[in-house]
Amino acid sequence: MKKSNNTKWMNYSKLALALGALTVVITACSGNSNNTAEPATTVETTTPTTTTEQPTASTAKLTAEDIPTALLKGQYKEVYAQFSDNFKKQITEKDFISSAEASLQSVKKFNKAADMEINDADVRSWVSDSGDLGLNVTIDKQGSILGLQAKALAPATTTDKVTTKNEYAFPFKGDWFVFWGGNNALINYHYEYESQRYAYDFIQRKDGFSYKGDPLKNESYYAFGQPLYAPADGKVVSVLSNIPDNEPVGKMNPKVPAGNEVVIAHANGEYSVIGHMKKGSALVKVGDMVKTGDQLGLVGNSGNSSEAHLHYQVSDGADLFKSKAIQIKWQDGSKPVQGETITAK
Template sequence: MKRTATIWGMAAVLLVLPGLAGCGRTEAEPSSAVSPAPPAASPDAEKEAKFEPENLAALFLQGKIKEIYSRFSPEFKKDVSLEQLSELAGDFNKDVRAYKLQSKLPLGDGDRYVWTDESGQKGLTAAIDGKGVIQGLQFVPLKTYPASDEAFSRAEFSLPFRGEWTVFWGGTNVLLNYHYEHESQRYAYDLVQIKGTSSYTGDPGKLESYYAYNQEVTAPAPGIVKAVENGRPDNPIGQTDEKNPAGNHVIIDHGSGEYSFLAHFKKGTITVKPGDKIERGQLLGRVGNSGNTSEPHIHFHVADGTDLFGSKSVRIRFEGGAAPKQGDVLKGVR
């Protein structure tokens, strides 16, 4: 995956961060996950030694720009100057009293962090490796949709899996959930299995290396199967099927005009057919890599219709009032 930096008219500094694109990768390519450590000798050496990634947003708000910049990777420094970062900080921090950490997600050798201000209108995200090197930093004005954010589904849903999974994309802003800017999938979830800091073991070029691959996908609520696609091949790692974004999928009618979409199944593993009445927790099929995805995972969202792009996403009301977001580790119990 390409890792480049750019300036967005002083509205944001961006290093392209790895992620489940279109649904995509959950981490950087192993060979590019870590850059050389920052210079050891500097006037701020003592401060640098005490650097805690979780405190980056607080340092940013305090105006400690030189300290932050000293943690940039050499590659990032080539694209973003200290002067540019300082100018951006002055503009972006206006009227901000505090930033709150919203998410910490394992990312190769390090983690991806997301903070938002108290109003929810400004957000920061950073990719920081295990040595404390800042690989990417992005400042984004956030648009929110409070009316639909507070309009939950009538049906109550369970998690569509067994065992332990991590929310890679999920939440109510674009930094936590890239789907959020698209009305048709605003409240969608992309779910992966992560052990330690990785979603795979062994050769990342093999589907079988990914913990999520071939795991069971279960019905999140009772309903009637509306549509099924079961014949699309899994993409080899590094390829996607943009013409058939959902790949192998199941659409379930839960009544009251609400439909769940579960996508990216492994070819031939779906066990239900249109018209079947299903129960909560029933096996639907197994995780694959079909459709517009470059890594095995579960895509799950609820909408007011069966058209993937023409329907409106509905925020999911989970059992027990849970509101999962990026970085949360969830355990299916059924």
């Protein structure tokens, strides 16, 4: 979700940005931050060159994992050669090289932040050794680079150390995929916005896809119509359930960005916000007392949403856009990030 004067949430199924250009070219929810945890993997790199000379030509295509090393070795032409035709229309080779040199000149290595495979695309993210630059690549099964992004990161070091006082259960059951989540702008676009900094966007995924059948129909998406549950005891303070679900899928409703939602007040001044619910599915009303695990309604595709998914966050107030998000302390002790699958019972 994204707050602005027009209260707009970013569309969320595809993701790909040009180095330095930051132009979205395929779908996704997004975020800005820096991971506070130690990265799991270090990508071998060398100090980037200041020239555009290329090594001996190779017929082998770069994999997603090869991209950081190739960039830091100055293999810009080789990387650009794998850009998809659509991506090349958005940025010239000359502009790409110039932007890459400027963005990466002080980076010595990249540490892996997250990776995910969704709808035939492989999305990988890394954070620089200094922690102030993120790198993201989206590549298809044929090795074409659909998008590439270098993004300045500004960690919220104070709030990153704070978690909710209450513990929360996941508001769903079964297997759910983290599309946006974590303390990094590349893996959680919400992070740039204080009101949504620690929000999550969850989808369901089977065999690498979030849907089966006609991608323009809500019913094709595995998440659509799945039950949602109260993540903790509390009192329902806000319910909206009359907003139509967006169809064809991809058409969004920025006038009511959260779509159908339920807001629950918990102990210690904390509030759960559950958004994008299915029209007419809310099973609770304002004033109802709920217990952890009580069903609230169904997942939908209402509001400024590009695909059926659940937006969930905990805030310090009932008004989503006038409050501040709080990092969630999950009951199971986990710290989910983009690309991970959660199994909730």
